Amino acid sequence: MKNKVLKTLEFNKIIDLLLELSQSHIGKKLILSSKIQTDLDKIQNLLDETDEAYRLIVKKTTPAISNIEDLSDDFKLLKIGRFFTAKKILEVFKLLNSSRYLKNITKEEKFSNDYPKLFSLLNGLNINLSLEKDIENCIISENDISDNASIKLKKIRKDIKIKNDLIRDKLNQIINTSDKLMENIYTLRDGRYVVPVKSEFKNSFKGIVHDQSSSGQTVFIEPIFIVELNNDLKKLQIEEEQEIEKILIEFSNRILENLPELILNISIIAKFDFILARARLAYNMDATKPLINKKGIIDLKSARHPLIDRKKVVAIDISLGDEFNTLVITGPNTGGKTVSLKTVGIITLMAQFGLMVPCTDNSKIAIFENIFADIGDEQSIEQSLSTFSSHMKNIIEIIKDVTENSLLLFDELGSGTDPEEGSGLAISILNYFLEKNIRTIATTHYSILKIYAMSTENVQNAAVEFDIEKLMPTYKLIIGISGKSNAFEISKKLGLSESFIINAKKFISKEDISFDKLVSNVDNKRKEYEKLVLKEKEILEKSTKTLQEYENKLEKFNKSKDKKVKKLQEFIEKSIYDTEKFCKEAIKEINKSKIKHDIKTAKKISEKILKRNDEFINSKKTALKTSNNLSNFNEPLILGEEVRVISLNENGYIQTLPDKNGNLQVKIGILKVNINVNDIFRIEKIIDDSNKEKSHIVSKSFIKSDHTYDTKIDVRGKNSIDAIYEIDKFLDDSFIANLNEVTIIHGKGTGVLRNNIVDFLKKHKLVKSFSFGNFNEGGNGVTVVKLK
Known part of the structure; x- marks a missing residue:
């Protein structure tokens, strides 16, 4: 592509946006050197890379890239015998550190599957932990090498400190005793310690003159008795510089040994930075992959x-x-x-x-x-x-x-x-x-x-x-x-x-006028068509949205149905067990009772409990073992007939007749559900003596289509056994009716009945919690029970 065309179409401004979104010098350099591609496979690969990075950004997991310098020219100097400064060695550290960080990202779960292009790229990074850690431990900053960089450097710096301390002690003695100084301080000139001496004493103050103030009133003199100490200090400083240079050369040689890997890492990180910049631009523009x-x-x-x-x-x-x-x-x-x-x-x-x-x-x-x-x-x-x-x-x-x-x-x-x-x-x-x-x-x-x-x-x-x-x-x-x-x-x-306007039209040919009219007519028809299309689109979108809502509700409904069936089965099994257990405990209480003369009453209660247990077991087993199968009904089902859906505890109307497998469709409210004939009861309309129409279910079942559950039970005046028997049945029915909270009215009295009911509720499997009523509800003469 010619640069003139790129400028005309303002593609240079797109490049500027990419440069702003790039995080490293090497990434920016790659962006500027990249060309418009004409090979389909290469372009597809670039787009796939951008798309993967875009998905990373959308998931808010974009890795950061250090601002790595371009070391290409420095590497060339390294090859001809030059050595790196501390600053350049730190750039190598940043490169190694970023390489390790980016490669570790590829080890995350599913990264290779979700981002295959990026995985292939970043997995090619070379890790050199030894060199990375050594640089980190030895090079503190571009102007500071750690004492631990070598044993010799540590010793030299220790000697320098001792020598500095000795010189300062002697200088402090001069400052405290001499009256020839302009100020009671010492300073440095050309790396040597000096004191500011008044100009009139420069000949009487023994030492070497290093400098003079601009006014000429102060002369900076190195006292004669620290000259040798300053010489020793200078030698140590030269040794320090030589040792630091030796350390830098050693690091430079190690870098040179790993040069191919480092150059490859620069190339990979630059490319990754470029990819991320493309993805960020796509994110900012709300762009898509073409x-x-x-x-x-x-x-x-x-x-x-x-x-x-x-x-x-x-x-x-x-x-x-x-x-x-x-x-x-x-x-x-x-x-x-x-x-x-x-x-x-x-x-x-x-x-x-x-x-x-x-x-x-x-x-x-x-x-x-x-x-x-x-x-x-x-x-x-x-x-x-x-x-x-x-x-x-x-x-x-x-x-x-x-x-x-x-x-x-x-x-x-x-x-x-x-x-x-x-x-x-x-x-x-x-x-x-x-x-x-x-x-x-x-x-x-x-x-x-x-x-x-x-x-x-x-x-x-x-x-x-x-x-x-x-x-x-x-x-x-x-x-x-x-x-x-x-x-x-x-x-x-x-x-x-x-x-x-009328006059102007006279100067236009009839053909042009006719053509313009034709264009206008076509345009008007087009606008009418667009309005119709837009209206149809709105209707379609609304219908699609409504359909989706119904499908979601149906899916939720079916899931809820399955849970209810399972919950009902578990409840029945538990209720059978609890009822039998209660019967046995009741008999034990009767036997222990001091009122032994009331044997007939006790026996009657026991028979009532056992009878209730049998009825409960039979009704539950009937519901679950499909004794209500419609094939046993005298008359076939008809479309629109009202039935009771056992698993959902809801009434509905038949939409389709059973197929060969007994499957049919029932409409409950606005929803249509697919169920089996074994999951429904037939509801018949009958006329009682009062000439009022009522519904009943053709089967023995605990569900009644027209039943309204009471949320309160009054057991005042009953003995504990009768009261607990009725309360237990009341709790069972309330649970099946999906009631969350019920009230037991037992009165205050002596408190015996209330205490026995409380002990019973503590052990009941269906009770989530209970408490006495508020003052306006009856206080401790009423117990409010919350069901599971």
Whole structure:
């Protein structure tokens, strides 16, 4: 691709956005050196990489990359015998540290499956933990080497400290005793300790003069008796520098030994940084991964120009290369023709650079060897600044360089000269590229080009819409119709007298007027059709949403049904066990009772309990073992008949008759559920003596279709055994009825009945918790029970 085209389509601004999103110098360098790709497989690989990184960003798991410097030139110097400074060695540490961190990411669960491209890339990083840790321990900063870098360095620095302390002690003695000093301080000149001596004493103060103040009143002298100590200190400092250089050389040699691995790591991290920058740009633009092809097919859905504010840009649908190879876009100036042209160009470039594009899903983009654009320098949406001659110069160059696999973008083709001659040239140029099967998009406001597009095979019209009422473009692109200049309509809306417009129309040919009327009629029909489509779309979306809601409710309903069946089975088994246990305990209590003369009463209670137990067991087993099977009914089921669904504890109406397996459909409320005949009871309507219609279930069952459960039971005046018997049955029925809370009225009295009931409730399997009632509910004469 020519740089001129990249600049014309403003792709350089896309590069600037990528540079801002890159985290490292090496990543930025790679971005700047990367080219627009033309190989389909390479582009697909780039897009796959971007897509994987985009998914990382969406999951908020994007790894950070250190700002690694480009060490390429430094590595070259290393090869010819130079050694690294502490600063460069620290850059190598950052490289090693980042490499280890990024490679560890690939060890996370499912990373290799979810992000195969990124896994393959990062897994190629080389880890050198030994070198990384040694640098970390030895190089503190670019100006500071650790004492632990070598044994010799540690000893030298210890000697330097001792020597410094000795010199300072002697200097402090001078400061405290001499009256020849300008100030009672000592300082350094050229790395040697000196004191500030008054100029009049410079000859009497023994030592070496190193410096003088600008006023000449102070002379900085190294006292004679620390000269030797300063010499010793200087020697130690030289030894320290030599030892540090030796350490740096050793590290440089180790880096040189691992140079191929380090160079590879730089390449991998730079590429990964580039991929992340592409993904971040996609995230910021709400972009999608396009479908690329080599067939020359472009089909952009809701495409947005990436450099225009998302809140202001109008998305367009535009296609080329499938049903037609040439698209002629017409419409008024400032209507969005140029933006549409540039949108196609820059989005195509983005895709061929491995970038996701600001379109909706399943947008198609062709891969071109070249893109040529004649849009003019610094083309503005408001005004074209190009001239006819500059246009023709560009077109001549395009004709010379174009190949079949090219995309051509012409803005206001044939403009800048006599309209008739310009139109003729434009048609001639479009025909030339059409015959060569080259994908071309051209904008124009010439009417003859509209007719050309309508009458020429493999050429299609498109128009940018204009709102006559608001006197402004909508920037919406409509393929299949040609645009109008709308000069008369705009003038009339602005207040120009009707007489001027009538007179103006006299100077226009009847053919042009007829053509404009035809275009207007087509456009009006199109708008009516779009309204119908929009309305149908809204209805479809609403219906789809409603259907989805019902499906979700049905799914939830079926899951709830399964849970209820299981819960019911468990409850029945537990209830049978608890009832039998209660019977045995009741008999024991009777035997222990002091009221032995009331044997008949005790026996009667025992028989009542055992009878209740038998009834309970039989009713539960009947419900579960399908003794209610409809095949045992005297009459067949009919559509619309009301039945009771056992597992759901709900009434419903039959929608379909049982199949050979006994499966049928029952409607409960707004939901339709598929169940088996063994899961339903038939409900019959009967007329009692009072001539009122009631329902009952044809089977022995604990479920009654018209039963209303009471949430209170009154056992006042009953003995403990009778009361507990009734309470136990009451709790069972309440649980089956899905009641959450019930009330037991037992009165206050002596408290014996209340205490026995409390002891019973503590052991009951269905009781979640209980407490006495509030003051207005009866206080401790009432117990409120919460069920599980």
